[in-house]
Amino acid sequence: MRRMIFKSLVHGPLTETAPAADDAALAELAAQVNVVARRRLGRTLSIREVDAGSCNGCELEIHALNNVLYDLERFGLRFVASPRHADVLLVTGPVTLNMREALERTYQATPQPKWVVAVGDCARDGGVFAGSYACVGGVGAVLPVDLHISGCPPAPLALLKGLLALLDSAERGSSAAI
Amino acid sequence: MKTLRDILEEGQVMAQHRPWPRAVVGEDSWQQAIRLLQEEQCTLLGLWGENEVVHLALIDAQGKEPAILSFECEDGSFPSIGRAHAPAIRLERALRDLSGLDPEGLTDARAWLDHGKWPVDHPLGQARPAEAKRKPKPYAFLPAEGESLHEIPVGPVHAGIIEPGHFRFSASGETIVRLEERLGYVHKGIESLLARQTIERAALLAGRVSGDSTVAYALAFARAIEAAYGAEVPVRALWLRALMGELERLANHFGDIGAICNDAAFAMLHAHCGLLREQVLRTADSCFGHRLMMDRVVPGGVRADLPREGARMIGGLLAQVRDSFPELMEMYDNTASLKDRTVGTGLLSAKLARQFGAGGCVGRASGRAFDARRTPGYPPYDQLEFEVPVLEAGDVNARIWIRKREIEQSLVMIEQILRELPSGPVCAALSMQPGAGEGVALVEGFRGDILAWVSTAADGRIARCHLRDPSWFQWPLLEAAIEGNIVADFPLCNKSFNCSYSGHDL
Numbered sequence: 001m002r003r004m005i006f007k008s009l010v011h012g013p014l015t016e017t018a019p020a021a022d023d024a025a026l027a028e029l030a031a032q033v034n035v036v037a038r039r040r041l042g043r044t045l046s047i048r049e050v051d052a053g054s055c056n057g058c059e060l061e062i063h064a065l066n067n068v069l070y071d072l073e074r075f076g077l078r079f080v081a082s083p084r085h086a087d088v089l090l091v092t093g094p095v096t097l098n099m100r101e102a103l104e105r106t107y108q109a110t111p112q113p114k115w116v117v118a119v120g121d122c123a124r125d126g127g128v129f130a131g132s133y134a135c136v137g138g139v140g141a142v143l144p145v146d147l148h149i150s151g152c153p154p155a156p157l158a159l160l161k162g163l164l165a166l167l168d169s170a171e172r173g174s175s176a177a178i
Numbered sequence: 179m180k181t182l183r184d185i186l187e188e189g190q191v192m193a194q195h196r197p198w199p200r201a202v203v204g205e206d207s208w209q210q211a212i213r214l215l216q217e218e219q220c221t222l223l224g225l226w227g228e229n230e231v232v233h234l235a236l237i238d239a240q241g242k243e244p245a246i247l248s249f250e251c252e253d254g255s256f257p258s259i260g261r262a263h264a265p266a267i268r269l270e271r272a273l274r275d276l277s278g279l280d281p282e283g284l285t286d287a288r289a290w291l292d293h294g295k296w297p298v299d300h301p302l303g304q305a306r307p308a309e310a311k312r313k314p315k316p317y318a319f320l321p322a323e324g325e326s327l328h329e330i331p332v333g334p335v336h337a338g339i340i341e342p343g344h345f346r347f348s349a350s351g352e353t354i355v356r357l358e359e360r361l362g363y364v365h366k367g368i369e370s371l372l373a374r375q376t377i378e379r380a381a382l383l384a385g386r387v388s389g390d391s392t393v394a395y396a397l398a399f400a401r402a403i404e405a406a407y408g409a410e411v412p413v414r415a416l417w418l419r420a421l422m423g424e425l426e427r428l429a430n431h432f433g434d435i436g437a438i439c440n441d442a443a444f445a446m447l448h449a450h451c452g453l454l455r456e457q458v459l460r461t462a463d464s465c466f467g468h469r470l471m472m473d474r475v476v477p478g479g480v481r482a483d484l485p486r487e488g489a490r491m492i493g494g495l496l497a498q499v500r501d502s503f504p505e506l507m508e509m510y511d512n513t514a515s516l517k518d519r520t521v522g523t524g525l526l527s528a529k530l531a532r533q534f535g536a537g538g539c540v541g542r543a544s545g546r547a548f549d550a551r552r553t554p555g556y557p558p559y560d561q562l563e564f565e566v567p568v569l570e571a572g573d574v575n576a577r578i579w580i581r582k583r584e585i586e587q588s589l590v591m592i593e594q595i596l597r598e599l600p601s602g603p604v605c606a607a608l609s610m611q612p613g614a615g616e617g618v619a620l621v622e623g624f625r626g627d628i629l630a631w632v633s634t635a636a637d638g639r640i641a642r643c644h645l646r647d648p649s650w651f652q653w654p655l656l657e658a659a660i661e662g663n664i665v666a667d668f669p670l671c672n673k674s675f676n677c678s679y680s681g682h683d684l
């Protein structure tokens with residue numbers, strides 16, 4: 001183990017440089033995010049992930065954000081265990097009827113101000129599962145969605161760009177108000 | 179006692195079904211089949227309904243001769259298998275919810291996938307609108323009785339980035355006395371969506387039953403369709419499918435080993451394994467154009483050929499894995515505080531693994547050697563050299579170790595594939611042979627064997643498609659393995675099983 005720790009020390013970090021925030025996401029957010037709400041958050045956002053019926057593909061890529069190459073926490077973005085600690089709900093899946101209530105209750109348990117980010121094509125409109133008796137078909141039908149990140153599943157870089165846009169708009173909100 | 183072959187001979191064999199035999203049988207033979215399962219002469223592979231018929235897929239104890247028995251329910255019911263053979267219980271509860279056919283004699287009357295929220299009852303059978311004023315009944319968990327027991331409800335929304343499901347623990351202090359799972363939260367109605375679908379659209383759905391096994395599912399579906407159509411697949415495509423399948427196995431096993439260690443608070447291995455996983459996904463992306471290789475395997479072949487630099491890129495990946503992975507496993511093996519958490523934790527007996535026909539690492543860490551790549555087998559695995567690692571210990575440590583040895587086998591297979599990859603086309607047009615119509619396939623995903631069954635309509639569309647995840651036979655075993663462990667070890671055990679919620683709930 002000592003050898004590995006030493007190797008990591010001399011090698012330096014593997015983490016890659018950050019991408020720019022996604023322009024389209026910035027535009028979508030600019031229209032939606034409340035300026036006053038932004039002020040309170042500063043440069044850090046806590047994220048609670050909710051799987052509302054995904055195929056688990058989206059979860060795999062959200063997980064990847066925590067690996068050493070993307071290292072989400074360096075941006076002040078981190079995943080938390082409880083919705084009560086969260087600013088952002090990251091929701092995946094076409095919202096199954098069996099998960100709808102749990103999703104709504106998670107939203108209610110999240111303190112204001114809060115954002116909802118719908119991740120993946122099925123969170124947008126049900127994707128390939130649209131039209132099923134068991135799915136609502138999109139997060140927007142259940143919760144107010146602030147940002148959509150498309151893809152099936154969205155690659156970690158796409159997720160990162162979307163989340164950075166969210167952070168940017170939160171920050172600009174606070175400086176604009178100063 | 180009759181053998182599976184005797185039962186088939188007595189039944190009415192359906193000629194349009196391939197490649198395994200399917201026979202319609204009467205009540206006597208059905209009861210004989212239940213006895214075969216009970217006495218472990220056969221292993222249950224699947225149980226599902228199609229209109230008024232129940233299909234039972236099973237395989238002999240040697241794992242060589244799979245078959246399907248069909249029972250025609252004249253009065254909307256069939257003799258329950260779960261009554262005598264526990265692995266069938268949840269399958270029957272799901273079948274009752276979806277098809278409305280009644281497993282006669284099954285003592286558990288609770289619904290399984292239907293939480294009382296859908297607008298229809300029996301969506302796969304005689305669908306009828308759900309009663310408007312019906313209030314979902316609270317789910318009756320099985321009671322645990324004793325002094326100073328307490329209950330811990332967990333989920334469906336969990337603390338980590340994982341899928342939803344509910345776990346009800348009854349604990350005595352720290353020790354778990356009983357765990358009962360409640361699943362179905364991510365039921366998307368996939369099998370209803372599949373019905374009347376074109377092959378192309380159905381393939382998209384099949385690849386999204388469980389995203390982590392998208393290659394294996396797409397392959398299972400494709401093989402079932404090819405069997406139903408009587409279609410030939412170019413050899414190069416067969417080899418490329420195996421290449422993708424093994425890359426998928428590598429990515430998942432790296433992820434799992436890291437995540438199990440992380441649940442024992444050993445972050446360093448998690449970081450290193452996460453890096454290896456990411457590198458596999460990036461290589462897959464550069465070679466096949468999608469990190470998870472979704473929609474790359476299609477009926478008839480594959481949709482993406484390996485690019486010219488592909489072999490070099492994968493070669494580079496293998497070199498990197500060979501360079502760092504042994505060292506990581508050495509670190510695992512030499513870290514006493516970590517092994518203290520994994521050795522002897524979450525014991526699964528060989529008897530239960532055998533009875534439930536547990537596939538994948540879960541079965542192989544508890545002495546069950548079954549691997550669908552070997553038996554019944556499918557190309558090109560008959561030409562690839564590999565071993566199926568088996569251990570007897572049945573604890574978390576053994577499940578980690580099986581993953582490690584499977585990674586080594588996959589590396590060897592990928593090397594052989596790169597060396598011997600045949601040339602030629604990678605996809606053939608599908609056209610239906612006369613007299614064809616039903617197909618079945620068993621494919622080994624990273625989690626275990628996936629069963630796919632299709633029947634096609636005259637216009638070539640899907641009439642009914644059933645996809646059975648390996649998790650069906652692993653979830654119940656987690657309940658058994660956790661008994662007597664402390665609550666804090668549950669995440670560790672759960673991760674070492676790594677069952678799919680989405681694959682199970684469909």
Ligand code: SF4
Nearest residue numbers: 054055057120121122
């Ligand atoms: S968007 Fe795609 S990957 Fe994500 S949950 Fe839906 S089907 Fe799965």
